[in-house]
Amino acid sequence: MSRTQTTAAAVAPDAAATAALRQSAALLAAGRAEDAASVAVGVLQRDNRIVDAWRALVAPLRQLGRGQDLVTALENVCALAPTDGDAWAALAGEWRQRGLAEKAEAAAQRAIAAGAAAEGWRQTGLLAIGSGRITDAAAAFERAWQAAPGDAGMVVNLLNSLVELRGFGRALEILDALPPAVLEDADVAYVAGVVYRHRGRLEESVRCYLRAMASRVEAADAAAAVRDGLGADGRLTPACRAAVAGLPDAQVHAPAFGELGSVLAVFRAFDDAMTLMERAAALPATRQERRSDSLLFCANYHPDLTADEIREIYRRYEDRTRVPALPAIDPADRRRADGRPLRVGYVSPDFRGHSCAQFIEPVVAAHDPAAVEVVAYAELSQPDEVTERIRPHFAAWRPTVGVSDEAFCRQVRDDGIDILVDLAGHTTRNRLQAMRRRPAPVQATWIGYCFTTGLEAIDYYIGDAVSAPAGSDHLFAEKVVRLPFVLGCYTPPPGTPEPVPTPALAAGHVTFGCLSRAIRVNDRVLGAWAQILHRVPDSRLVLNSRHFGDPFLARLTVAKFGSLGIAPERLDIGFTRGAWDLYNRIDILLDCFPHNSGTTTFEAFWMGVPVVTVTDRPPAGRLGAAVANTVGHPELIAYSEREYVEVAARLAGDVAALDALRQSLRPAIAASPIMDARRFVRTLEAAYGTMFDRWQNGLPPASFSVAEPR
Template sequence: MYRSNEIEPNSNEDLFLLGNGKLAQGNFNEAINIYKKILESLPNNLSVQLNLCVAYFKKGNILLAKRVLTQIVNSHPNHGEAWNNLAKILRETGEIEEAIQCYKKAIHLLPDSQPIESNMLFAYNYCISKSSEEISNVHIRWGENNSDLNILSKNFSNEKSLHRSLRIGYVSPDFRKHAVMFFLKPILKNHDSKKFRIYCYSDTKYPDDDTHFVQKQVPHFFSCYNISNHVLAKKIQDHRIDILVDLTGHSSKNRLLVFSQRPAPVQVTYLGYQNTTGLKAINYLITDQWSSPPEQKGHLFAEQLFRIPDCFLCFQPSDHTPEVNISPLFQKGYTTFGVLNNFSRMNNLMISAWIKILKKVPKAKMIIQSRPFSDLSFTQKFMQRFKQQGIDPSRLTLYPYGSLDDFYLRHHDIDLILDTYPDNGASTLCQALWMGVPVLTCSGTTFASRVGGSLLHTLGLDDLIAASLDDYIQKAVYLTQHPEILIHLRQILRPLLSQSTLCNGKLFTQKLESAYKKMWRTYCGYAL
């Protein structure tokens, strides 16, 4: 979220800097009090108002931040960053179409802001009113508008040889405690150092233990935070990277405009974004046969789909996770459903499906954890939606985000995780399976709607893959009527996952390296 560092030079300037410091340190209450104090003498100062909204949001007062931002855009309709901030909050609260309209206004006012454009494209993935073709088209148009920008060179000095080690470059802002790391760690640990030289280009602002893990695993680690796209592209070219891998897509703080400059002869997008980037400068998108079956429409992607065997993901759980507990329905006598995901995925289709499930299973209860439930007003409004449909609010338990330890322990109270559609979970599903909790998913026709199915299919759990939302509802009800299935799955899921290809980092990395070799072979002009 955009934060201002500007204020009119006056006696409040030092106070403003102090407030910004408190905000950066996570002392949100102190920052809020300081900003309010400044506004007593500068009630119309936009910079202070914007930072106050950031502090409200980070504290968890999401609806208050939304209300203040709405007032700001009404009084300052030409302030692009305010529209962008409002859009982010609307996306966070599941108001996706409204968020997209705000992003469009921000882009109109700030036409050269690629991060805002990516924010909008990211939001499109959650928009259930748009077809896959419409969502693809906005990505492709973005790619066309950002293609061939400052191309460094169409002639590369990289030796076209199949008999030398390949230089692989990974680009990400998420070499830190982030969902992507659950899938990236086993790859970095298992790369063959004799055949592949690994370079990591990190946009991480605040390094942590996971950042240090990456630094220890790879021989070449470069911090590129605050380095311009052009300078970074030139550095990558100077390193003579053979295959450059984007791990972010249109997620926050991406470097897609580095890829648009073509600093490497082969460019790939993988892992962080289950859709096309829209850039034809990126040659391949890594997926698998289940997530992107052969009949899937290739024209929806700017990249060529490269399907690796089995699932395109490899999961490494945290080092210290709680043990799997006895199924909670033993103690409680009823089924507890769980949804542990970001609220952007909890669209009206899903909420309607969950209400139908709870109506059909009147003794069942439901746990939902997501960021907006830190806001009491938002939580009450959400519960009211269920109450209006005849669901007693006492059957719902809503939690905000907490620590990773709290997240794992939450599974001890859940019998069945309900995945979201059309944007499935990934790391949340793997963590649920590791904690012994079965996952019910619904697969559609898009990459993002088939990730859950790919994970379950790899484990041989196809009975937990629904073909439609009606099927999803029926399967959820059926499982509550057959608790022995849930109890059995809880006993076997962790060993099943740990012994599967999903947790075999060495085998998976060999498959990925084989894919890189094939991509390089094609570039060199050899037939596969």
């Protein structure tokens, strides 16, 4: 067909053309797209001003994958019928997919003006997503939804953009306004589950994921079993397990499987969680690496897997999702004979009000510009005041939301990065998939995950000698860099309260607590805590973090403690925003295992609250020990669950000594390398220098320990 756009006025089809176009439609309905297109072309050969013939070409050309011909057909529809909003919207979509953003934007606006507001605004939103303008996308999707409130696709686009922006309050308002029929849509149910999960409404989240999963199941009895698959114990019902196990791949809603697994792990149903995640991760589909991220993240917290078993899960992930690397960089192109600083790129979604920022900010602020020039690769959809505080410390700031892996790698190479450092691991919005292409000559992972990435493309894991002890190298895909003190440098946010005397002095009983994420609080942990409560009469336990605000999880936890002989009145389970005042209600913080707590351990020491920890699987199971050692209190470290109970009971048995310890902890952490950013960063920079020098000299990555510079 001719790809020339007509400039003539449209004409109506005569009787012969009308009959031919009916024949074309019938052929298309019968699955004969090629014949349908040929008949419509025949009409146009007689008179290319018949707009209905151009319209008749659109569907068969789309089915046949003849993209350029499809664009020509749509251009001619728009030229002959400029008030055809649907054609303008479709043309906007085609131009958007071809990267012609300006033309697509103009076509979308023509669609809106011509009355196709919903689809025009949807295309506008998709264009904004493609350029990383998530706020603009959400505004456009909101207008699209308002124009078509019953269209499930419009709802999904809007909710997804709000999730990216963490606009969960508005997302809940939209969900509350939706008619029941729209809520039954599989994709709406899935995104609703994501929203509820982020808001800590876990039971509602699970039921949404199950509804999305059931919508793909063809057998009515199996679909019903999946839909009603949450048991009162927080595990999948036997009927649901059986139905899921028998599903063919085509009926697996992979994203819902993965997300449901994440919540079931919080309910301490780790085996169900891993089964769902492994099934989702094994499916060959786009975004598989994201589903694998969830599987790996969950495996880190599983209370019964050995360190070697977890390493094998990571190894299978690497084998399943390999990508080709870019051509290697020639060391001759990166010589530092002129004494130029190393160019270090930090890759993170957490340059914002996030706990990781409390570890990132002091480091980037303390880097010596003569030694290290830092570049940020910021996977941020919603910058905030913390972003604005961190940003000036970087020599360059590269927004990466909406940036393809290929473009990300080009930017890293154009920036001349010597060492690219991942700060997210397999957490949400990481860019590990791009780093697997090896855009930088040396690549490392540090602080945001505290576990191996499992990727051969990451050369180094930056840890310490306690959390990644000698003899543990086989648990890492990377070579291990061991700092001489704990792997993180911490700065508390401004405005934290002063420590108070230990609360037991006034309360007359000891209060234990844990403010860590609920996924760390498994049945083994609850069993040890019950023993501690039995050993310390009249003591109380505070569990406070976002997911403990979910009534279903709170009931599960109270019931578990009840089965262990602990009465509900000894428990304070819930979620309170702003944890700092909670520390002043707790006498002793109890660490979790086999995955130790993270930020809350640093916070507790800063607030004068001793943390009783127990060593377990490296490295995340030894982070508490690394912090306690660095602060100078190794007596808080247990090396078995039995000793963990003993240490906690002994500490609680002398309230006067407990109060004296409390008053000493803030000065101790303040004087340690944890809060001496300059001291920490000089050591980190020495590690970077060794990594780069090895590469520059043609040597492969190797594990090494870092001596503190003098």
